[in-house]
Amino acid sequence: MRFEGLNVAEFFSNIKKDELSKVTKEAGGNSDGESPNAANSTGLNSSPSLPQLYPQARSERSEYVVSEDAEPPEESELRQEYYYSDSEDDRYLRVKGNWQGLKRLIIWLEIEPLISTLQAKGKEVLQARLSGHRTKSPKKSQRYNSRKLPENSALPGTQLEQINTELPENSALADTQLPINTELPENSALPENSQPQENSKLQKKLKKLRSRRPRFWIAVGVASLSGGGLIYGLWILHALEKGLPDVNDLSAFNRDGTLTIKAADNTILLQSGPATRDKLKLDEIPDLLKKAFISIEDRRFYEHRGVDYQGIVRSIASNLVARDLVQGGSTITQQLARVVFLNQERSIRRKVREAILALKIERELTKDQVLERYLNLVYLGSDAYGVADAAWVFFSKTVDKLTLAEMATLAGLPPAPSEYSPLVNPNIAKERRNIVLKQMQEAKVITEAQAKEAMAEPIAVKQSPPKRFKVVAPYFASYIRKELPRYVSKDALEAGGLTVETTVDLKWQKIAEQVIKDAIEVDGRRQGFEQAALVSMDTKTGEVKALVGGGNFKESQFNRATQALRQPGSTFKGLVYAAGIAAGFSPYDSYEDEPIIFDGYQPNNYGKRFSGWRSMSDALRASVNVVAVKVLVDVGFEPAIKLARDMGIKSKLSPIYSLALGSSEVNLLELTNAYGTLASQGNFIEAHGITRVINQRGDVIYQADFKPKRVLDKNSAAITTWMLEGVVEGGTGAPAALSDRAVAGKTGTSENVRDLWFIGYIPQVVTGVWLGNDDNYPTGGTSGTAAYNWRDFMSQAVKGMPVEKFPKLPELEGRKGSIKAKPVQPNRIIRGMIVNDDGAIVPYNPNPEPRRREWQEPAYQEPAYQEPGY
Numbered sequence: 001m002r003f004e005g006l007n008v009a010e011f012f013s014n015i016k017k018d019e020l021s022k023v024t025k026e027a028g029g030n031s032d033g034e035s036p037n038a039a040n041s042t043g044l045n046s047s048p049s050l051p052q053l054y055p056q057a058r059s060e061r062s063e064y065v066v067s068e069d070a071e072p073p074e075e076s077e078l079r080q081e082y083y084y085s086d087s088e089d090d091r092y093l094r095v096k097g098n099w100q101g102l103k104r105l106i107i108w109l110e111i112e113p114l115i116s117t118l119q120a121k122g123k124e125v126l127q128a129r130l131s132g133h134r135t136k137s138p139k140k141s142q143r144y145n146s147r148k149l150p151e152n153s154a155l156p157g158t159q160l161e162q163i164n165t166e167l168p169e170n171s172a173l174a175d176t177q178l179p180i181n182t183e184l185p186e187n188s189a190l191p192e193n194s195q196p197q198e199n200s201k202l203q204k205k206l207k208k209l210r211s212r213r214p215r216f217w218i219a220v221g222v223a224s225l226s227g228g229g230l231i232y233g234l235w236i237l238h239a240l241e242k243g244l245p246d247v248n249d250l251s252a253f254n255r256d257g258t259l260t261i262k263a264a265d266n267t268i269l270l271q272s273g274p275a276t277r278d279k280l281k282l283d284e285i286p287d288l289l290k291k292a293f294i295s296i297e298d299r300r301f302y303e304h305r306g307v308d309y310q311g312i313v314r315s316i317a318s319n320l321v322a323r324d325l326v327q328g329g330s331t332i333t334q335q336l337a338r339v340v341f342l343n344q345e346r347s348i349r350r351k352v353r354e355a356i357l358a359l360k361i362e363r364e365l366t367k368d369q370v371l372e373r374y375l376n377l378v379y380l381g382s383d384a385y386g387v388a389d390a391a392w393v394f395f396s397k398t399v400d401k402l403t404l405a406e407m408a409t410l411a412g413l414p415p416a417p418s419e420y421s422p423l424v425n426p427n428i429a430k431e432r433r434n435i436v437l438k439q440m441q442e443a444k445v446i447t448e449a450q451a452k453e454a455m456a457e458p459i460a461v462k463q464s465p466p467k468r469f470k471v472v473a474p475y476f477a478s479y480i481r482k483e484l485p486r487y488v489s490k491d492a493l494e495a496g497g498l499t500v501e502t503t504v505d506l507k508w509q510k511i512a513e514q515v516i517k518d519a520i521e522v523d524g525r526r527q528g529f530e531q532a533a534l535v536s537m538d539t540k541t542g543e544v545k546a547l548v549g550g551g552n553f554k555e556s557q558f559n560r561a562t563q564a565l566r567q568p569g570s571t572f573k574g575l576v577y578a579a580g581i582a583a584g585f586s587p588y589d590s591y592e593d594e595p596i597i598f599d600g601y602q603p604n605n606y607g608k609r610f611s612g613w614r615s616m617s618d619a620l621r622a623s624v625n626v627v628a629v630k631v632l633v634d635v636g637f638e639p640a641i642k643l644a645r646d647m648g649i650k651s652k653l654s655p656i657y658s659l660a661l662g663s664s665e666v667n668l669l670e671l672t673n674a675y676g677t678l679a680s681q682g683n684f685i686e687a688h689g690i691t692r693v694i695n696q697r698g699d700v701i702y703q704a705d706f707k708p709k710r711v712l713d714k715n716s717a718a719i720t721t722w723m724l725e726g727v728v729e730g731g732t733g734a735p736a737a738l739s740d741r742a743v744a745g746k747t748g749t750s751e752n753v754r755d756l757w758f759i760g761y762i763p764q765v766v767t768g769v770w771l772g773n774d775d776n777y778p779t780g781g782t783s784g785t786a787a788y789n790w791r792d793f794m795s796q797a798v799k800g801m802p803v804e805k806f807p808k809l810p811e812l813e814g815r816k817g818s819i820k821a822k823p824v825q826p827n828r829i830i831r832g833m834i835v836n837d838d839g840a841i842v843p844y845n846p847n848p849e850p851r852r853r854e855w856q857e858p859a860y861q862e863p864a865y866q867e868p869g870y
Contacts, residue, residue, distance in 0.1 A: 257496035258696075261477050263504050270477040271468035273496060274379070278388035278467065282372040285399055288445070289387060290371060292411035295439040298332040302367055306333045306358035333358040335414070336374045380410060381417030381424075383466045394422060396464040404446065405454040408436040426459045433459070473509045475549035476502070479562050480689050487702045488693055497696025502689050503543035508536060508797045512546040515793045519771065520551040523789070527781030529756070529771045533560040534793060535672045535687075536767040542676070542685030542706050545765070546797070547669070558774070565651060565665035566772065569783075570732075571748030571757045572662035573628045574724060575647060575674060577620050579640040580631045582716040584817025587617040587723050591627040595844035597830040601657045603629040608834065609846075617723045621731035623747065625661055632660035636822030643819065646711035647684055648673035657824075662748060672759055672768035675745070678721055679761040681807060682712035713818040718807040725806065728760065736760050736787035738795060741803045745790070747783035754778050758786035760794075763804035767794055 258273035271277055282290075294301045300308050308331050330338070337357035361370060380390040390410050391399045402410075412432035413420050422429040434455050441451040471477055480502055485493060492498065516532045524530055536546040549559035558564070581587065593611045596602065603625045605611075610626065619627035632640055637655035644653060649671070653664045673687040685708050693702035724744035727733040732747040736758055745760025756771040756779060769786045772779060834844045 258498070259481075259496060260499045261480050262499065262501050263473070263506050263509075264502065264691075265506060266501075267472065267506055268468075269472045269480075269502070269504070270474075274383075274385060277385075278392075279376045279386065280372075280388050280399065282368050282375075285372075285375055285387060286402065286407065288404060289399060289402065289407040289410070290375070291443070291445040292407045292436055292440055293375065293414075294332070294371075295443045295445055296411050296436045297335070297414060298330075299439070299443055301332055301371070304331060306360075306362040307331060307355045330354070331358060332374050333361050333370050336370060336377070337361055339374075339377050339379075378414055379417060380413040381421045382463075383468075389466055389468070392464055393466055394461050394463065396462040403454070403457070404450060405433060405437075405457040408440070408454060409433045409459070412436045422459045422461045423463060426461075430459050471553075473504055473506070473513075473547075474553035474557075475559050475561065476504050476509060476544070476547045476689065478553075478557060478559055479544075479547055479549070482562070483688070483690060484693070487690060489701075492695060492701055495696070499694040500690055501692040501694070503538075503541075503545060503691055504547070504689065505545045508546040509548075511796045512536065512548045512793055515789055516548045517551060518792075519785075519789045523781065523785050524771070527771075527779055527785060528773075528777075529779045529781060530773050531560055531771075532789070533564070533668050533770045534767065534789075535561050535669050536765060536793070536797065537672060537676050537687055539676045539679040539761060539764055539766050540685075542673070542687050543691075544669075544687055544689040546793075547689070556774075560770065560774075561668045563667065564770075564774075565667055566755045566770065567664075567750035568662040568666050568671055568757060569748035569750040569755060570623045570625075570628075570662060571671060571746045571759050572644075572664075572666075573620060573623065573660065573748075574678070574720065574746045574759070575644045575649070576628055576632050576635070576640055576660045577616060577723060578647075578678065578712060578716065578720040579635045579643045579819070580616065581719045581723075582643060582712055582817055582819045583635050583639065583821040584815065585616065585631070585634075586812050586815075587719055588615050588812070590615050591619065591630045593619070593624050593626045595832055595834045596626060596630075597828075597833055597835065597841065598629070598633065598657050598826045599828055602835045603657070603661065604834075610844075617726055620723050620746075621726045623727075623732050628660040629657055632657065633824045633826070634821060636824055638822050639819050643712065644674065646709075647677040648687065662750065668768050668770045671757075672766055675759045675761055675768070676766040677711060678717050678724070678744070679763060679766045680708065681714045682710060682717035683708035684711045685709070714807070715810040715815065716818060718810055719812075721806050722809045732783065733758060733760065733787050735784045736790045736794075738762075738791060738798075741798075742806055743794075744806065745787070747787055749783045752778040753781065756781055756783045756786045758783060758790045760787070760790055762794075762798065763806060764801060765794070765798060767797075769793070 258271065260268060261270040263269055268277060298308065298311065300311050304311070311331065334354050334357075337354050341357055365373075376386040376388070378387075379385055380387070382390075382393050384390040384393040387410060388399055390413070391397050391402055391406075394410070395402065395406055397406075409422055409429060409432075412429070412435065418424060420429050420432045437446070437451045437454050440446045441448055446454075480500060484498075484500065488498070512534045516534055519532045520530065524532070531550055532548075533550065534546065534548045535544065537544050547561050549561040549563070550556050590613050592613050593605070595610055605625050611622075611624065614622070614624060614627055616627065616631065637659070640659070641653045641655060649666055651664065651666045651670065653659060656663065669687055676687070677684045685706050688704060688706060690702070691704045692700055695701050721744045724746055725742055727746055728737050728743045733743075733745050736743055736745055741762055743760050743762060745758060748757035748759075749755065750757075754772055754776050757769070759766070759768040761767070767790055769790045771781065771786050771789070830841065832844055833841050836842045
């Protein structure tokens with residue numbers, strides 16, 4: 001299309017972004033109440049008036065072809081669309097522009113700055129052309145007058161066709177112009193070669209030209225608006241399509257506000273929010289169920305390309321005839337686009353985006369892929385998302401067990417899930433079901449006999465709660481939910497739609513849950529404890545394979561594996577001895593087990609008995625308290641605490657003498673993690689349960705990448721493991737021994753036997769067990785019970801796992817330490833003395849005479865318990 005010699009396509013392509021921006025800032029516009037000609041700036045309605053443009057049109061009218069036979073329109077035909085002006089300058093017809101709708105459309109499409117810029121540019125070009133034309137023809141400034149010439153009027157020495165043109169220099173009328181309506185004197189005469197008939201022809205031509213003039217400009221305006229509107233429309237559609245999301249991987253989509261936690265084998269552990277629990281492959285969905293949805297929702301599904309224009313017309317007609325919503329106008333692809341990318345807003349804008357998205361989806365995905373995703377995501381009421389969930393919620397069946405009538409019932413739900421729900425309105429649901437069956441019959445999906453048989457069936461529902469409300473491994477899932485903010489941003493958590501892939505092995509998890517249940521119900525009744533916890537990890541990766549934080553999650557959600565801080569007792573000795581070995585001590589170095597007081601603190605053994613000189617390995621095997629404290633004194637608080645932290649202890653550790661006996665509280669997970677460092681030969685890998693987090697669009701927003709960190713030299717780790725093997729082979733940890741492989745570990749009992757522990761490992765797996773009471777009430781058991789339950793779990797979990805051996809004991813002669821000891825310098829050491837029950841320091845008597853007195857609970861000095869040998 002060309003307008004006044006300007007190519008519109010070239011015009012749009014030549015406008016640079018910076019020019020548009022500059023012009024847009026200077027552009028103005030009319031208020032809603034102004035007419036197109038009221039604006040003085042370069043706004044939406046600032047085009048020149050027809051009289052201003054007319055001189056140019058008159059001089060260049062040969063550029064436009066107008067039929068000679070065209071008749072002027074009747075005034076009555078133009079009255080509704082145009083008005084007449086009494087002004088001398090505006091005596092021709094003008095368009096009555098209703099600009100309100102157009103302006104609202106432009107504002108809604110958010111392209112007002114662009115429109116204003118383009119109009120301003122057009123006005124500049126048009127005015128420049130008009131100015132140039134007037135410069136070329138300065139004498140062509142007068143207009144034709146609407147008054148007629150007298151029939152006998154004549155101009156001497158010139159033709160009527162040459163009116164208002166320059167005369168030759170020798171002409172009598174040179175340098176003058178005569179108006180068209182000029183009356184000549186009666187005695188004026190025409191040249192002999194002029195014919196009077198030419199006057200009437202000229203008058204007719206002038207009349208036709210005047211009548212064509214408004215129609216011509218109206219046509220130009222309509223053509224300009226139409227062409228511009230088409231360009232704008234195409235540009236808007238292109239911009240909308242470019243701004244649409246990627247549709248390639250709809251299979252990973254999750255709705256906003258949902259959270260799905262999966263086990264290592266992809267089994268769903270927990271779902272919260274509007275999520276689909278059971279997602280099926282298309283070939284797992286019965287053929288009749290698929291055809292039921294297609295028949296009622298989108299009969300031409302396999303024929304259209306995302307938007308079914310025939311279907312829209314047909315659905316409107318069907319709904320009008322039936323006076324009910326019997327067919328929908330949106331295709332299955334449009335519904336999928338709305339579910340995944342849009343919302344339920346009722347607006348033209350949303351429908352346009354929905355249609356464009358549907359077309360894009362159909363270009364990227366096959367029909368079967370679209371149908372599969374739709375049937376898995378469509379909301380069908382009663383917290384059921386997808387056909388598999390709905391089959392369970394309404395009929396307590398899997399989809400392959402559904403009858404034809406039940407399939408039709410589900411297919412009728414999408415337009416109004418609450419209204420058509422067989423649980424809420426069984427009669428309405430039956431009517432809707434029968435409509436679906438009729439549509440299936442019309443589509444020749446089923447026979448008339450099948451339809452009648454299904455219609456005769458009553459609505460029979462058997463309700464079940466949605467499967468997504470069921471939680472597997474609840475204590476592990478709660479641990480994952482608390483860990484998630486460490487790896488995912490707050491914005492991502494608030495947006496939701498996350499899928500969290502975890503490390504848990506459901507086989508191990510079930511074994512662990514049963515072991516803890518039996519420990520509480522059997523051992524707990526006899527030994528006075530009501531709670532238990534277990535953590536099991538892969539020593540090479542740090543992945544948590546099983547975690548149980550209590551006996552019954554419904555009764556208590558408190559996670560004793562991760563949240564409970566308890567005194568570890570003698571289990572902490574393993575870390576103290578590791579620090580001693582790393583400082584260069586030998587497992588054969590000897591210490592005297594004797595009564596001793598360090599700065600007022602006296603470490604005591606069970607029964608306040610002392611056994612004399614013992615090697616470090618022997619003292620660890622028998623869990624001798626005095627030797628453990630002496631080792632800590634020689635290593636120093638700072639090196640021991642630093643190594644414990646490097647190995648995985650995150651809780652606060654106090655630099656006091658009783659630290660060697662587990663006086664600082666820790667949780668089961670971190671203590672198990674620290675022993676896992678020994679199992680991995682001195683490499684620390686942080687315990688973790690999350691491997692990957694995927695957002696609602698299928699993007700991976702977190703990927704676990706834990707690398708082993710060397711915190712203890714291999715030889716020191718091997719020596720410590722060798723010492724801990726002795727604890728299980730012939731010490732307090734004997735109940736943990738496995739028949740087919742070596743085990744290393746340590747028992748522990750806190751003050752007044754409030755906590756019972758065993759942390760043990762094989763080269764591939766480390767597991768920790770805790771038994772006790774939430775209120776810290778003393779138990780009547782021993783740490784051997786914890787060791788026994790450890791063996792109960794491990795014997796089942798590692799069954800069939802290849803047997804690996806621990807590293808051999810390295811050469812000890814001439815060995816140097818990997819850390820520097822910083823021995824503690826006590827202010828006062830008292831040997832051979834003990835602190836009596838009444839707090840007095842008295843000489844130690846190995847064979848005290850029994851005294852009779854009224855019984856009272858002894859004042860316990862930490863520590864006072866030594867595990868018996870087994």
